[in-house]
Structures are given as structure tokens and as C-alpha cells.
Amino acid sequence: MLKPKQMSRAVIVGHKNILEETVDALHKANLFHIEDFNEDGSDLKIGKPFESGSEVSKKLVKIRSIASLLGVKDVAVEKQSPSEVCSQLDSSLDKLDNELEVLAEKKHVLENELKEIGSSKKDLLPFINIDLDLDLYRGYANLAVFAGHVKENVEPSISKITSSYELYHDQHSGVVVLFVAKDKASDVAEVLAGASFKELRVPVLSGVPSRLLADIEQKEVDVTRKIEAINTEIEALKLKYADFILASNELLSIEVQKSEAPLRIATTESSFLIDGWLPTEQYAELERTVNAATNGRAFVSDQEITKPDIKKVPIEYNNPKVVSPLQEIMDLYGRPTYKELDPSALIFITFPLLYGMILGDIGYALILLVLALAIKKIVSSDAIKPLMNILIYCQVSTLFFGILYGEFLGFPLAGYHGNPGLIPGFETIDLLATPFPGEVIGFPLHRTHLVMTFIVATVIVGLLHLNLGYAVGFINEKRKHGISAAIFEKGSWFVVQFGILLTVLGYLGMLPPVAGIVVFLIGVVMLVKGEGVKGPIELPSLLSNSLSYTRIIAVGLSSISIASTVNLIAFGMIWPPGSPIGGMTIFAIVVFLFGHALNTALSIIAPGLHALRLQYVEFFGKFYEGGGRKYDPFGYIRKYTEEK
Amino acid sequence: MVTETVTMMDPAGLKAIGAALAVGLTGFASAYAEKEIGTAAIGAMAENESLFGKGLILTVIPETIVIFGLVVALLML
Numbered sequence: 158m159l160k161p162k163q164m165s166r167a168v169i170v171g172h173k174n175i176l177e178e179t180v181d182a183l184h185k186a187n188l189f190h191i192e193d194f195n196e197d198g199s200d201l202k203i204g205k206p207f208e209s210g211s212e213v214s215k216k217l218v219k220i221r222s223i224a225s226l227l228g229v230k231d232v233a234v235e236k237q238s239p240s241e242v243c244s245q246l247d248s249s250l251d252k253l254d255n256e257l258e259v260l261a262e263k264k265h266v267l268e269n270e271l272k273e274i275g276s277s278k279k280d281l282l283p284f285i286n287i288d289l290d291l292d293l294y295r296g297y298a299n300l301a302v303f304a305g306h307v308k309e310n311v312e313p314s315i316s317k318i319t320s321s322y323e324l325y326h327d328q329h330s331g332v333v334v335l336f337v338a339k340d341k342a343s344d345v346a347e348v349l350a351g352a353s354f355k356e357l358r359v360p361v362l363s364g365v366p367s368r369l370l371a372d373i374e375q376k377e378v379d380v381t382r383k384i385e386a387i388n389t390e391i392e393a394l395k396l397k398y399a400d401f402i403l404a405s406n407e408l409l410s411i412e413v414q415k416s417e418a419p420l421r422i423a424t425t426e427s428s429f430l431i432d433g434w435l436p437t438e439q440y441a442e443l444e445r446t447v448n449a450a451t452n453g454r455a456f457v458s459d460q461e462i463t464k465p466d467i468k469k470v471p472i473e474y475n476n477p478k479v480v481s482p483l484q485e486i487m488d489l490y491g492r493p494t495y496k497e498l499d500p501s502a503l504i505f506i507t508f509p510l511l512y513g514m515i516l517g518d519i520g521y522a523l524i525l526l527v528l529a530l531a532i533k534k535i536v537s538s539d540a541i542k543p544l545m546n547i548l549i550y551c552q553v554s555t556l557f558f559g560i561l562y563g564e565f566l567g568f569p570l571a572g573y574h575g576n577p578g579l580i581p582g583f584e585t586i587d588l589l590a591t592p593f594p595g596e597v598i599g600f601p602l603h604r605t606h607l608v609m610t611f612i613v614a615t616v617i618v619g620l621l622h623l624n625l626g627y628a629v630g631f632i633n634e635k636r637k638h639g640i641s642a643a644i645f646e647k648g649s650w651f652v653v654q655f656g657i658l659l660t661v662l663g664y665l666g667m668l669p670p671v672a673g674i675v676v677f678l679i680g681v682v683m684l685v686k687g688e689g690v691k692g693p694i695e696l697p698s699l700l701s702n703s704l705s706y707t708r709i710i711a712v713g714l715s716s717i718s719i720a721s722t723v724n725l726i727a728f729g730m731i732w733p734p735g736s737p738i739g740g741m742t743i744f745a746i747v748v749f750l751f752g753h754a755l756n757t758a759l760s761i762i763a764p765g766l767h768a769l770r771l772q773y774v775e776f777f778g779k780f781y782e783g784g785g786r787k788y789d790p791f792g793y794i795r796k797y798t799e800e801k
Numbered sequence: 802m803v804t805e806t807v808t809m810m811d812p813a814g815l816k817a818i819g820a821a822l823a824v825g826l827t828g829f830a831s832a833y834a835e836k837e838i839g840t841a842a843i844g845a846m847a848e849n850e851s852l853f854g855k856g857l858i859l860t861v862i863p864e865t866i867v868i869f870g871l872v873v874a875l876l877m878l
Contacts, residue, residue, distance in 0.1 A: 488854070489853065489854030489857070490854050490855070490858070491854070491855075608875050609876070612872060612875070612876075701865075704869065704872075705865050705868070707868065707869075707872045708864075708865070708868040710872075710875075711868050711871040711872055711875065712868070714871075714875070715871070766857075766861055766864075767861070767864070769857070769858075769861075770858065770861045770862070770864065773858045774858060774862060
């Protein structure tokens with residue numbers, strides 16, 4: 158559990174004429190992480206892709222372009238038999254491609270038409286209220302035609318220049334059409350410029366604008382309807398072929414992956430050599446698979462893992478199913494390296510624990526629990542599921558702490574010092590006095606009244622968590638560099654802390670004060686020997702890291718404050734209990750729902766982020782290096798087609 | 802008599818002002834630091850999406866400042 162899977166390095170060697178069978182078998186087995194071969198000047202060369210490759214990739218490109226054109230999404234469909242898909246692949250692909258091409262072409266033409274209609278409509282609109290055939294706008298020898306927008310009525314000024322004119326004015330839109338004799342044109346143009354005249358293009362059409370517009374609009378409707386019909390056809394194609402597209406995409410992807418495999422493999426004139434990794438427990442299976450596929454003509458050998466190799470070992474987690482969602486959190490930070498402890502199982506306990514301590518509210522726990530379960534049920538995505546599982550773990554812990562703290566949506570469940578609680582007759586039981594005035598530990602624990610106690614308690618929680626980190630670090634160091642390095646590098650921190658504890662006891666007069674100081678100094682000397690100058694510089698981090706855990710109470714209190722403010726506004730200010738139900742009641746309910754919805758969203762983000770940070774910065778900082786490579790076996794997990 | 806009452810300051814009020822300063826100023830400090838880190842982290846993520854985890858951690862590191870401010874405020878009140 159606390160270690161990644163044990164890995165073996167294997168090399169498969171054989172004659173080139175069995176390469177295809179070998180690759181096929183490896184791909185199907187999906188367990189061998191191929192180490193990409195880099196040419197290193199030796200006689201070994203990178204292999205050439207199988208011949209079928211280029212043909213298959215062409216088809217794959219085609220199917221992917223069709224899929225994106227049709228908007229085919231990854232959905233759960235029934236698995237299909239690969240032989241069936243293969244047999245109809247070429248014919249169906251061609252047919253689909255042709256059909257789609259015709260439709261796309263038609264659609265393209267119609268869309269262009271629609272664009273043209275739109276632009277001529279735009280040109281026509283200004284003239285709509287001027288009842289004049291468009292043919293009358295052109296073709297005069299002695300007449301000038303002005304058509305455009307003006308800001309004011311120009312008729313009086315024009316009548317001063319000439320009496321022979323014809324003016325059409327649309328008061329509403331400010332469009333004028335003016336016919337004047339050519340010799341007066343320049344004077345008239347000046348007047349028009351004074352009225353900020355803006356010329357309009359006269360559409361090259363014949364007929365009265367209002368009637369033309371009706372025609373154009375009719376045409377627009379027709380074209381739009383045609384486009385819609387084509388869209389329906391495309392949609393029908395999508396429905397009809399979605400299964401086929403998904404399945405053949407998968408098949409072709411697999412084929413391409415296989416045919417390109419030689420590019421990762423070392424070859425000579427007549428032989429090949431595949432180098433890679435796999436979990437040791439599956440080594441026998443690899444041998445069996447390769448032997449079966451090649452009639453024993455390929456040779457599988459187990460390689461010794463040398464020291465420089467250890468950095469390269471791909472990492473596969475080895476956790477029980479319950480813990481596996483937490484691997485997502487590990488991956489976010491970086492996989493462990495081969496010789497390191499895998500802390501997923503530790504996080505499995507501490508992450509929900511810290512989250513619960515921060516949030517600790519029955520109401521929010523129930524809301525988020527239901528939410529997480531619902532999302533898990535509805536969404537089938539593989540990326541969401543682990544996250545929802547983590548959320549569920551966290552809410553179980555929140556529920557526990559919620560009962561401990563006696564909180565429900567920011568209301569205290571139990572009465573305390575005369576203040577009534579949510580449950581009538583449930584009074585806080587005082588159990589234990591603390592050194593802080595006015596703070597008594599009882600059940601339920603009132604966080605708001607036990608601030609000092611909680612600050613101290615969270616620091617203690619922090620110290621426990623940090624020491625767990627040092628302990629794991631001790632084990633890691635021992636495995637990597639031996640026991641003495643572990644004692645000086647990580648063990649010294651325990652000595653330092655013990656020294657501080659003794660000093661405190663000495664200060665309280667229970668011990669001679671010198672003892673603590675001596676132990677502390679021994680610890681510092683060990684630290685310097687273990688980590689060099691860097692060690693003592695890191696000493697203050699002991700203080701800052703453990704104080705960092707006070708966020709458990711600080712963030713928790715801020716969440717309570719938001720919740721109780723919402724409650725106060727809703728119940729105290731807007732809807733005093735006992736008042737008759739009216740408009741304000743509804744408003745109060747809206748405030749209540751909205752406020753708590755907001756706080757619920759914050760309840761995922763704030764405690765989640767802070768719990769995560771405590772893991773990553775404070776806890777991991779004590780032992781974790783990470784940066785391991787992901788174990789990525791050569792193969793494919795089929796979703797849409799059955800295994801051959 | 803009158804001047805005396807005017808110049809008297811309520812200790813509870815001063816405490817409240819101190820607490821407000823502790824939370825407010827540290828809030829500004831965290832926000833400023835997170836802004837700088839956040840923009841850089843988003844830039845890095847645009848290049849390489851797998852840096853999300855590291856970016857997130859780096860962005861929340863200065864959050865400690867405001868948490869300490871909050872704790873100080875709690876101690877004062």
C-alpha cells in the first residue's frame with residue numbers, strides 16, 4: 158500500500174519478421190511500458206512504421222474530420238464487434254464522406270446566398286418609405302440624383318436655389334431623394350453638405366422598394382428553411398453514424414498506434430529489440446503473451462535495474478480501491494519516485510480529517526454529500542468520479558466533526574450559557590476546564606466560544622501531522638541513503654522538538670532548565686551534520702509550519718461567521734420569528750437560500766484548498782520529493798469496440 | 802470635565818480597530834502576493850496544463866499571511 162508497485166525491466170528480442178505479431182500481442186495485453194529508443198550512434202536504428210500505417214492514418218484523419226464536422230461527442234454506446242466495423246469501414250466511410258460533402262457544399266452555397274440577401278436587404282431598407290421605382294434613380298442626361306441621409310429639412314434652402322426640383326423626404330428616417338437639373342447640382346450639393354448629407358448606395362434593382370423588400374424577405378425565409386432542412390439531414394446522419402464513427406475512430410487509432418510502434422523500438426538489419434517496464438507481478442504474463450503470439454520465437458529477458466535506472470522507473474500506484482481516488486491529489490503534485498513511500502494512504506486519512514475539522518457542519522455536510530452522490534450518479538466522466546469520491550470522504554468526516562461541534566448551517570444545535578440552541582432542551586454539557594478564562598470544553602464543542610483552546614489544539618494537531626511527515630521522511634531517507642543519514646537528517650528534528658519540550662517543562666519548573674537546552678543543542682548539531690548550513694536556517698519553519706495549522710480554526714470561524722450572518726439577516730432582520738407571513742417572508746427565504754448556496758460553494762473551495770495546502774506545503778515538505786514518471790503501458794482501453 | 806470625556810478612548814474600540822487592521826492589512830498583503838503568483842501560474846499553465854497542481858499550491862502559499870492576521874485578530878478580541 159505505502160509503496161508503488163514493484164517494477165521489472167524487460168527486453169524483448171526477436172527476428173524482424175515477427176515484429177508485427179509481437180507488437181500486436183503487446184498492444185492487446187496493455188501491460189508493457191515501452192521505453193522510447195533514441196539512436197545513440199551504435200548499430201541500432203529506430204524502426205520503420207508498418208506499411209499499412211499511412212493508409213490507416215489517412216482514414217483516421219478523414220474520420221476525425223467527419224466527427225468534428227458532425228459534432229460527434231464521446232457518449233456511452235454499445236460496444237461493437239471490430240470485424241464488423243472493419244468490413245464496412247471503407248464502404249461506409251466513403252458513403253458518409255460523399256453524403257456529407259454534398260450536404261456541406263449545398264449548405265455553403267445557401268449560406269452565401271443568405272449573406273447576399275442580407276446585404277441587399279440592408280441596402281434597400283432606407284428607401285422603403287419612398288414610393289419610387291428604383292429604375293427612376295438612374296439614366297438621366299440632364300438630371301442629378303441625390304440620395305442619402307440628412308439631419309434637417311433641406312427643402313427651404315433648395316427652393317431658394319432653384320424652383321425646378323423634385324424632393325422625396327422620409328421624415329421618419331431622414332432619407333431624402335432629390336432630383337435637380339445638372340447645372341444646379343454643385344450649388345445643391347453645397348447646401349446638402351451643410352445639412353451633413355450622407356450619401357446612400359442605390360440598390361441595382363428595379364421595382365418599388367416596399368414590394369422588393371417583401372420578395373427579398375420571402376426569399377430569406379425560403380433559404381433559411383432550406384438550411385434548416387440540411388441541418389436536420391446532417392443531424393440525422395450524425396445519429397445514424399455516431400456509433401460507427403466512434404467505433405471506427407477507436408479501431409483506427411489503435412491501428413495507427415500499432416503501426417507507429419516501431420518508431421519507438423530499436424532495430425538492426427534483421428532483428429528488433431523492445432526495451433521497457435512492467436509491474437513485476439505481471440512479468441510471467443508478458444512472457445506467456447509474447448511466446449504465445451510468436452510461437453516462442455521472441456526472447457523475453459529480465460534486466461537488472463541499475464542505480465541510474467532507478468530514476469527512470471515508471472511508477473504505478475499500488476493502492477486498494479478505497480484509497481485510489483486520492484491518487485488524483487498525488488498526481489496533481491507529482492507521482493512519487495520509485496524508492497519513495499507513496500503517501501496516498503496517509504492522505505486518505507489526513508486530508509478528509511483536516512477538511513472535516515475546518516468545515517465541521519452537519520448542514521453543509523449533508524448538502525454536499527447529496528450533491529456529490531448525485532453528480533457521481535449523473536456524470537459518467539472518468540475525470541469527475543475520483544473527485545466526487547474524495548468529496549464524499551471529506552463530507553463523512555465533516556459530518557462527524559459537525560456532530561462534535563454541534564453546528565447546523567451556522568446555527569448552534571445546543572443551548573449555551575442561556576443562549577438557546579436549535580434543538581430545544583439540548584444543553585451543552587461542560588466537561589473540562591481549560592487554562593483560558595471562560596473557555597470550558599464540553600459537548601458539543603462551541604468553536605466560537607473556544608477560540609484560544611482551538612488555536613492551541615490545532616497547533617498540536619499540526620505538530621502531530623508534521624511529525625508524521627518527519628517519520629515518513631525518516632523511512633524514505635533510510636531506504637535511499639541508509640540509517641545514519643536518516644538519523645541525522647530527519648531524526649535530528651525529533652531531538653530538536655524534544656529539546657524544546659524539555660525546555661518548556663524546565664521553564665514551568667518541573668525539570669532543571671539546562672537539560673532541555675542541552676538536548677536542543679544536540680539536535681541542532683545533528684541537524685547541521687545531516688543537512689549542512691541549510692538545517693538551522695530551516696529551524697524557524699518548525700514554528701511557522703505548526704502555526705500554519707491555526708488556519709483550521711480560522712477558516713472554520715470565517716465559514717461560521719458567513720453562515721450566521723446569513724441567518725441573522727434572514728431571520729432576525731427580515732423575518733423576525735413569530736411575525737405573520739408576507740412579502741418579507743419570501744424575501745427572507747430567498748436571502749437564506751442564496752446566502753447558504755454561496756457559503757456551500759465556499760465550503761468546497763476554502764476548506765478544500767486549505768486542507769490541500771496543509772498536505773502539500775507543510776506535510777509533503779517534510780519528506781516528499783515526487784517527480785516520478787507515470788506508468789503508461791503500450792495499449793488501449795477499448796470503449797466502443799470489443800476485444801478481438 | 803468635558804474635555805476629559807472627549808479625549809477618553811474606549812479600550813474595546815481600540816481593540817476592534819487593531820483587529821480590523823490586522824485582518825485588513827494582511828488581507829491586502831496576501832491578495833497582492835497571490836495576484837503576482839496567480840498571474841504567473843496561469844501563464845505557466847497555458848504552456849503546460851499539468852502544472853495546475855503546482856500552480857495552485859504556489860498561489861495559496863501567501864494565504865498564510867492573512868490567516869496569521871485572522872488569528873491575531875481572534876487573540877485580540
